[in-house]
């Protein structure tokens with residue numbers, strides 16, 4: 148596992164672009180399972196920050212974020228996430244993934260702000276490439292991707308949910324979700340914005356992005372940021388039912404449709420990846436941005452006392 152992580156990290160950071168393997172539609176992957184072979188009911192693999200349980204009889208993997216205190220997306224987390232996605236993408240038995248959190252009340256707090264503060268240009272480059280890689284893999288996945296948002300999910304956490312095919316959120320107004328970058332004095336990059344527009348439409352996205360709005364669960368439902376609210380104790384049951392509904396269709400039809408809907412947005416980042424990294428590194432390197440991020444971190448810490 149450590150060797151695989153190191154290899155992936157090297158591939159992400161050195162070669163520039165990690166080959167997006169199996170991006171094109173896979174024709175009925177489940178149908179290629181050898182007939183008559185008994186299936187092990189469940190397999191699991193776990194890294195430091197993400198637990199993956201694969202149910203082979205249903206073809207559904209559950210990926211649980213378990214990086215306390217708040218599942219922030221640092222370089223190690225992003226690398227593990229990419230490795231887990233690659234493993235599942237290449238596993239013919241896996242047709243769908245449920246992405247959720249093992250940390251109570253938090254889905255993910257978004258990008259780890261400490262990765263964007265006081266570091267070198269090389270570090271910002273490596274970090275941003277990993278963020279891009281995570282999104283490219285998730286947004287272009289052939290699998291059915293279902294976000295079970297069982298806690299707050301600002302910024303990068305919201306991006307993960309938005310990149311899935313369907314979002315179920317716990318019906319708790321204390322949990323919020325949204326792209327709140329503007330509140331930190333930073334700007335959601337174009338591919339965050341495009342992903343958001345594809346889910347909620349231009350008007351809601353524009354207003355929400357300019358205001359950096361974080362929506363309590365009921366409002367998130369109203370604006371279409373999530374598809375359903377479910378009592379927290381019913382999330383698992385609901386996720387299983389939704390996944391079964393999506394998996395009832397032939398894989399190839401769903402995959403080609405998904406690819407058709409998302410291709411333009413994906414292609415744009417692939418074509419402008421290096422430019423996007425340069426924009427990010429020069430933007431976060433500005434003293435004014437560093438100051439905003441430091442103040443935001445201080446505000447988070449003060450909030451506790």
Ligand SMILES: CCCCC/C=C\CCCC/C=C/C(=O)SCCNC(=O)CCNC(=O)[C@H](O)C(C)(C)COP(=O)(O)OP(=O)(O)OC[C@H]1O[C@@H](n2cnc3c(N)ncnc32)[C@H](O)[C@@H]1OP(=O)(O)O
Nearest residue numbers: 216219256257258259260261299301302303334427430447
């Ligand atoms: C024009 C060209 C543009 C190009 C691109 C330019 C710019 C780049 C844009 C980058 C896009 C950024 C995306 C992001 O995801 S930025 C991150 C945004 N995240 C947040 O705003 C969330 C902040 N956190 C919270 O609101 C809360 O922590 C919470 C998630 C609601 C959880 O609340 P609670 O349970 O009360 O926990 P605490 O607040 O006490 O937090 C526990 C400790 O965790 C630290 N923390 C929290 N979030 C983060 C984070 N995102 N990164 C790093 N650390 C985080 C917090 O400080 C506490 O630490 P402590 O225990 O040491 O005090």
